[in-house]
Amino acid sequence: MVIKISHSEIKEKIIAAGLKATHQRIVIYAALMQMCDHPTAEKIFETIAPANPSISTGTLYKTLDHLVAVNLIAKVKSDEGSYRYDANVDNHNHIYCTNTNEILDYEDHELDQILEAYFKNKKIKNLKITDIRLQINGERLDLKKAISIQ
Template sequence: MISNSYQRIKELLVESGLKATHPRIAVLHELTKDEHPSAEQLHEKIREQNPSISLGSVHRILEKLVEANLAYRVATRSGTKRYDANLEPHSHIYSVNTEEIQDYHDPELNELIRDYFEKKQVGNFKITDIKLQINGEKADPDQQVTIL
């Protein structure tokens, strides 16, 4: 996860070739505090401290952050774009009936996928990252998904 100190966020933006503007800092800062928000959810939170920021600006900033590899888009069945600032290798568990997205860290699973591709001798292709999303439904929407 990206450190959410303002100074570190400014450094990351500059290191990624982006200007460290106040709106970009505000969006990335809020994104590091919230798990998998939509642009609309981020806009609502950011607008409290920055009333002049538009939803369109938040959308554009998020896309710039994705291009700069400071955030990822996370797919949902409804088509809503959700975003993730957790840059550590991880997968997602997505509950289609509640629209919840949960991080899932499992290096063993990533290694299984890498071994599978090696065994299948997939040519002219080198895995640089694995982003797996497991879709399902929560049996009890009021309970958390548990991972042992």
């Protein structure tokens, strides 16, 4: 999901989260918002490096950690063991494609309602469920075609 947001809105969101809106935070947060495929830190670095030679990988990792800590972005652990980053922090499900390593957002209100109702009835003792996020694993059948969600 590509999130459309202006430079000043990005600045405001960083400040509202309690961080100083430094150049590197703005650049990294803006880049992640434009990347809808849940990139690794390496991919984010490749994207921002040409226009921002002053941002090192160390700065990138530290900045990503800061943005995760204030809940502006989310860190997603993928099955191949690497961390991926997500600018969408709203409750949503993921489709993980095991043969291409793609992670796609999967938003399905009907499914969310079914799951909520199911666990409301289930009454797991001594647990207050705060959110339910699914990871649906699968293989892309035709590698020439994108996975399409209706």
